[in-house]
Amino acid sequence: xxxxxxxxxxxxxxxxxxxxxxxxxxxxxxxxxxxxxxxxxxxxxxxxxxxxxxxxxxxxxxxxxxxxxxxxxxxxxxxxxxxxxxxxxxxxxxxxxxxxxxxxxxxxxxxxxxxxxxxxxxxxxxxxxxxxxxxxxxxxxxxxxxxxxxxxxxxxxxxxxxxxxxxxxxxxxxxxxxxxxxxxxxxxxxxxxxxxxxxxxxxxxxxxxxxxxxxxxxxxxxxxxxxxxxxxxxxxxxxxxxxxxxxxxxxxxxxxxxxxxxxxxxxxxxxxxxxxxxxxxxxxxxxxxxxxxxxxxxxxxxxxxxxxxxxxxxxxxxxxxxxxxxxxxxxxxxxxxxxxxxxxxxxxxxxxxxxxxxxxxxxxxxxxxxxxxxxxxxxxxxxxxxxxxxxxxxxxxxxxxx
Amino acid sequence: xxxxxxxxxxxxxxxxxxxxxxxxxxxxxxxxxxxxxxxxxxxxxxxxxxxxxxxxxxxxxxxxxxxxxxxxxxxxxxxxxxxxxxxxxxxxxxxxxxxxxxxxxxxxxxxxxxxxxxxxxxxxxxxxxxxxxxxxxxxxxxxxxxxxxxxxxxxxxxxxxxxxxxxxxxxxxxxxxxxxxxxxxxxxxxxxxxxxxxxxxxxxxxxxxxxxxxxxxxxxxxxxxxxxxxxxxxxxxxxxxxxxxxxxxxxxxxxxxxxxxxxxxxxxxxxxxxxxxxxxxxxxxxxxxxxxxxxxxxxxxxxxxxxxxxxxxxxxxxxxxxxxxxxxxxxxxxxxxxxxxxxxxxxxxxxxxxxxxxxxxxxxxxxxxxxxxxxxxxxxxxxxxxxxxxxxxxxxxxxxxxxxxxxxx
Numbered sequence: 001x002x003x004x005x006x007x008x009x010x011x012x013x014x015x016x017x018x019x020x021x022x023x024x025x026x027x028x029x030x031x032x033x034x035x036x037x038x039x040x041x042x043x044x045x046x047x048x049x050x051x052x053x054x055x056x057x058x059x060x061x062x063x064x065x066x067x068x069x070x071x072x073x074x075x076x077x078x079x080x081x082x083x084x085x086x087x088x089x090x091x092x093x094x095x096x097x098x099x100x101x102x103x104x105x106x107x108x109x110x111x112x113x114x115x116x117x118x119x120x121x122x123x124x125x126x127x128x129x130x131x132x133x134x135x136x137x138x139x140x141x142x143x144x145x146x147x148x149x150x151x152x153x154x155x156x157x158x159x160x161x162x163x164x165x166x167x168x169x170x171x172x173x174x175x176x177x178x179x180x181x182x183x184x185x186x187x188x189x190x191x192x193x194x195x196x197x198x199x200x201x202x203x204x205x206x207x208x209x210x211x212x213x214x215x216x217x218x219x220x221x222x223x224x225x226x227x228x229x230x231x232x233x234x235x236x237x238x239x240x241x242x243x244x245x246x247x248x249x250x251x252x253x254x255x256x257x258x259x260x261x262x263x264x265x266x267x268x269x270x271x272x273x274x275x276x277x278x279x280x281x282x283x284x285x286x287x288x289x290x291x292x293x294x295x296x297x298x299x300x301x302x303x304x305x306x307x308x309x310x311x312x313x314x315x316x317x318x319x320x321x322x323x324x325x326x327x328x329x330x331x332x333x334x335x336x337x338x339x340x341x342x343x344x345x346x347x348x349x350x351x352x353x354x355x356x357x358x359x360x361x362x363x364x365x366x367x368x369x370x371x372x373x374x375x376x377x378x379x380x381x382x383x384x385x386x387x388x389x390x391x392x393x394x395x396x397x398x399x400x401x402x
Numbered sequence: 403x404x405x406x407x408x409x410x411x412x413x414x415x416x417x418x419x420x421x422x423x424x425x426x427x428x429x430x431x432x433x434x435x436x437x438x439x440x441x442x443x444x445x446x447x448x449x450x451x452x453x454x455x456x457x458x459x460x461x462x463x464x465x466x467x468x469x470x471x472x473x474x475x476x477x478x479x480x481x482x483x484x485x486x487x488x489x490x491x492x493x494x495x496x497x498x499x500x501x502x503x504x505x506x507x508x509x510x511x512x513x514x515x516x517x518x519x520x521x522x523x524x525x526x527x528x529x530x531x532x533x534x535x536x537x538x539x540x541x542x543x544x545x546x547x548x549x550x551x552x553x554x555x556x557x558x559x560x561x562x563x564x565x566x567x568x569x570x571x572x573x574x575x576x577x578x579x580x581x582x583x584x585x586x587x588x589x590x591x592x593x594x595x596x597x598x599x600x601x602x603x604x605x606x607x608x609x610x611x612x613x614x615x616x617x618x619x620x621x622x623x624x625x626x627x628x629x630x631x632x633x634x635x636x637x638x639x640x641x642x643x644x645x646x647x648x649x650x651x652x653x654x655x656x657x658x659x660x661x662x663x664x665x666x667x668x669x670x671x672x673x674x675x676x677x678x679x680x681x682x683x684x685x686x687x688x689x690x691x692x693x694x695x696x697x698x699x700x701x702x703x704x705x706x707x708x709x710x711x712x713x714x715x716x717x718x719x720x721x722x723x724x725x726x727x728x729x730x731x732x733x734x735x736x737x738x739x740x741x742x743x744x745x746x747x748x749x750x751x752x753x754x755x756x757x758x759x760x761x762x763x764x765x766x767x768x769x770x771x772x773x774x775x776x777x778x779x780x781x782x783x784x785x786x787x788x789x790x791x792x793x794x795x796x797x798x799x800x801x802x803x804x805x806x807x808x809x810x811x
Contacts (some may be wrong), residue, residue: 149454234635
């Protein structure tokens with residue numbers, strides 16, 4: 001008697017269909033060996049919002065009775081495999097409601113597996129992934145995050161590759177043959193995708209992670225109040241007004257200390273304070289009011305509040321003043337303005353290095369110019385079809401047209 | 403030409419007026435110094451909205467009178483006015499009350515002490531003006547306090563009590579005062595209107611405390627919440643409804659002290675119950691033919707009594723059970739229906755059955771449905787019900803059938 005509990009952590013909208021395909025694929029693959037299974041999304045999530053961390057689950061079990069133990073739940077209490085479809089989620093996730101920051105490996109059982117699509121090294125990722133009080137395995141499928149949309153799916157074989165990798169991680173539940181057979185039968189399946197599953201199975205990289213390894217930061221948490229501690233009338237106190245940044249100048253608003261939202265971010269704005277014309281547009285247009293007003297009148301994007309939507313980059317009238325950069329490149333939420341004030345030359349050098357790195361400036365979501373998707377697909381085929389499932393090139397800052 | 407009801411005297415004296423149940427409510431609203439009222443016409447509730455409009459146009463009451471474009475907005479507007487500290491009044495009837503349903507649902511969790519008059523009216527179809535209690539009863543599970551009155555005097559007194567209870571910081575729940583359409587809303591009776599000074603002694607100012615929506619107390623009201631919060635909010639509401647019982651007892655005691663009238667038992671009117679073998683239970687103006695019939699039957703040596711429920715929410719479980727368990731049989735006359743419910747009984751009968759389940763002594767309980775759509779409840783109906791109760795008392799068995807009285811057959 002046994003069960004395999006998998007969670008699929010993904011980005012709202014961009015990966016909703018991808019995650020659902022994987023969850024269903026797990027159940028169908030396990031069904032090949034007569035197992036029972038369910039696939040569901042976490043109901044409290046709001047996966048219709050851009051980039052918001054969300055979860056799907058797939059649970060397969062030897063018997064219906066064992067499966068029932070895991071049904072009618074919002075979220076399993078633990079998972080054997082945590083599948084992560086975007087490596088910026090390695091920094092942890094915050095759900096739609098107040099839960100604090102969940103380390104990405106929080107539900108993973110001791111000696112379980114975190115399976116991630118990433119082009120980063122194990123060591124780079126372990127700077128982001130929080131330490132866990134038990135050893136586990138980090139498994140990497142070499143690929144950039146596969147992002148598409150709520151109504152469309154990017155046919156880059158990621159779903160088949162993840163299932164192929166899972167056959168390597170949990171062969172007693174999903175054999176590679178079963179996965180290939182299931183992949184062929186799915187409404188989105190094909191022989192080519194079954195080949196991709198096999199290749200991913202063969203190419204999966206794994207590394208044991210010790211208890212001593214990982215990001216030592218204590219994730220912020222939220223204590224749920226008892227019913228009699230809560231205010232009555234479905235009321236919550238307002239966030240207090242803010243205060244000047246320093247010496248009566250600038251303005252830093254107070255923000256919700258319990259719900260920071262920044263794990264929604266897959267890219268962050270890098271700001272050139274020397275070319276900023278203080279026009280206020282980024283500050284006004286930011287849907288999350290993430291900009292703090294600095295004493296000199298420039299605007300610093302507060303990384304505890306920024307969701308990485310890119311609106312600031314779009315509205316900024318100064319060329320290359322604000323550039324969105326892949327979130328995977330950063331290890332903390334420190335203030336850019338403070339770094340700039342401390343050492344302007346060093347900041348400029350860092351900024352130019354960061355923004356000029358075409359790999360780093362790859363947008364992790366969305367398309368920057370008309371026809372980009374077609375271009376990517378064409379390039380994909382030119383370079384040999386399935387071979388290219390290790391990642392799609394072509395997204396880079398050279399085409400930036402706003 | 404419309405003739406305004408006279409203003410309540412300034413101080414000291416009580417005045418007797420010939421007014422309808424709806425006008426009696428308007429007198430009470432004037433005395434309570436109402437702040438915001440919203441209106442949308444539907445019979446029979448519209449009589450109160452007209453009476454308030456008259457009060458305002460005559461300068462007897464200073465209040466915002468907002469005519470909404472429908473009941474949904476009507477209830478929504480007062481909900482918001484109440485959160486910013488206004489004493490509010492609203493009301494409707496029948497399907498108008500139903501049209502406001504979304505707003506009726508959100509009012510209790512937001513702890514809005516709205517007082518509403520439900521002029522009880524049959525739900526469509528067929529379109530009909532007459533009384534049925536199903537309209538007000540649809541909110542019985544939601545955190546609304548519900549009470550029924552049977553005279554204009556009781557309508558006036560209970561309106562004052564309603565604000566005292568609803569606005570109590572321990573409660574802060576909406577209250578629907580039900581008045582039978584036609585029999586009460588449209589019938590004028592001699593009614594004592596107390597002086598303002600006494601009302602001021604009885605009814606304190608509305609104070610929402612830290613729940614007040616105001617720039618000096620910045621709060622967010624009604625944010626979206628997921629499964630981690632909802633059951634705690636329901637638990638809070640349940641607690642408030644539980645505390646309402648104590649507050650109601652206090653309010654009636656204080657009412658008696660200040661005004662020198664009012665019932666000892668706030669929960670239900672007991673009529674000749676002391677030695678009663680049979681007790682008939684009902685709500686609203688049905689009490690009037692029942693009381694007449696009881697006197698007739700008593701003259702013939704039959705020991706019959708009545709318990710007319712005033713408060714349906716909170717439900718006076720213990721007190722009612724204590725009375726009913728002493729009888730030989732209980733007859734419940736519902737002016738409502740609950741199709742497909744246990745034994746096909748009305749709402750009140752099912753409620754009392756549930757309340758009696760744990761009683762040490764459970765006399766036979768008979769369920770009647772009568773007077774729907776405003777049909778008169780006749781003495782013959784009451785006699786018939788009583789005879790059936792005596793039959794059950796003799797056999798010692800509850801009847802599993804619900805009897806429809808006064809239906810052509």
